[in-house]
Amino acid sequence: MTFFKELRFNFMKDLGGPALMSISRKGRKRRHRAPNPHFGPALKSATRLKEIMTRHYFLSRYTEGAKPVAWVTSGAPVELLRAFDFYTIYPENHGALCGAKKLGPELCAVAEEHGYHRDLCSYARIDLGHYFSGKSPAGRLPKPDLLFASNNICQTVVYWYRALAHYWDIPLILFDTPYNFEEINDSDVSYMVQQFEEMIPVLEQVSGQPFKYRNFQEVVRIARDTSLAWGEVLATMKARPAPMSIFDAFVHLAPIVSLRGLPVALEYYQTLLKELKERVDRGTGALKDERKRLMWDNIAIWYKVRDLADLFAEQGMNFVTATYTNAWTETIRYLDDQRPMESMARVYSLVILNNNLNHRLKLMERLINEFEVDGLVIHSARSCKPYSVGQYDMKRLLMERLGVLSVIIEADITDFRVYSEEQTRTRLEAFFEAIDA
């Protein structure tokens, strides 16, 4: 890390970046979209969110030589890295961004040309496509000094990050979490804690900084508080009408995923929470007329978020809860700064995708009851096998147990080559007809 580069990074962070960003914002013509008459007033905090995320990607250009950079999987215990002041990039978050910008097929195709199979998760293909082509809607992602992956979300990340480690010839830290078939016992926890201990010297070496336990505790505390705040944000949707929708939450999820453990994420959710509480008090809903309340299962269909939001809003149907958005408050809220390592081991091994299907079923039942859900939309995502497995059984069981009507739509998170508009429409319209019959 050279002194000059560090200075430049800090300058861009505090002064240069915000100034440059505001100039480029002004220069850009805004595409105008007629407001949908079914929506309530937009969330004001969205502007702040955009600022935070743009700045995060913008600043990443100045990290080289100034800060150690790590690429991290969404389920990895990033708190440990934060204690070493790593600048973190989340390829999955970047993949979602590419998906929303409808760049999925293009970047996936680049990876496919290099021999990666179409059945591979499209986040992985987008990321590898970015590696080969350098293309990104965020300008440019900084080259990592370290890769950090955990198989608590899937096995795909293991091979994907190994490929990256091979191409760049940089260290890869893999956090292996035992799958929770029935329970996570003490020996599982000590197995995971030992891994953390082994990571520390590597992190010290790559970052050039010694491990400071107190810093680590502080990060863990902030991460826990942020997860709790995110939980409160989601819980505001229990109100009728819900002050936001899950389609909003898909977007407002970015800080808890990729800036977790940093004060900026916590501050953001406090602001957002305040706004949402005011909306609840005033009775302001995400929809002007919330007739039905729905639950979403699985990751978003990033290239369709806007269209689906419009389509459901026209029907007076609002998504008020989702297993996906819930994932960042379900376990991380139990982090404990007095036992940071052990608690980290537990919360990260108990995440939804590393947990048995019975757990998921119970979770869905609880969310359906707590949020007073009338219907369920299940996205069967071609990319994400661990999330999509068992959905047909879950659909049937939820129907039997709670009488909740549901529909499965077959799509993908970013690769819209496997999405069929006509078939999806028919399924959703049949769902609308059935829920209103």
Added chain:
Amino acid sequence: MDYFAGIDVGALSTDAVILTAGSEVAAYSIVETGANSTDAAEEALAGVLAEAEIVRSQIKRIVATGYGRVSVPFADKRVTEISCHALGAYHLFPDTGTVIDIGGQDSKVIQVGEGGKVLNFTMNDKCAAGTGRFLEVMANKLQVALDEMGELSLRAGREVPISSVCTVFAESEVVSLVAQNHPTEEIIRGLHRSIVNRVWNMVKAVGVNGGVAMTGGVAKNRGVVALMEEKLGQSVHLHEEPQVVGALGAALLAWRASQSAG
């Protein structure tokens, strides 16, 4: 007298049904959809009017369904084929709890409740396996008429298993089976088994409750129906023209709407 019409614009055929004000079927017609869904809808409607010996102005309300429902400009309302098949089958066979609809382009299994209400449903994914199109492609390859396949397969003493579910792969599999001199009937029976197995996954996902009705063009194929009944362990309800059940459901919805309107 007032009449009500339902039009189902499917991938292969377009069907129209006319009901009397007492919800009795007055007439039905079936035409090929061809390249233009709007023309097919017009043609089916003209056909069914002639059959019922009434004129257009006597029809009080029209509901369109099927994948081409958006291209029926004269429809008063558009409803998905899922709701229509459920209602149509329930109307014909009131003990129906499950509808298995195998159409030209897609297949679906619907769980039906009180009054023909849809409780649950599932559809095939974006693929021709397990649909009428699959059989059409194979009939072509085997140079037999589509509507002869059922009879032929019932004559088969044995069955040649087809391992590919993919239409394209199954097609080349059939070519090599023909080259190995397997009797056509046995191959056809294997193809029917393949469709039934494919649809069976959907049946399992939705579950079987009460009577089972089969609808859609493929339900005309006695071979497929026999294998499905074998798997279900019960016989299925069939209309003499199982294709028209969707249009019947649409016509019933048209009739119902006029009832509730006044």
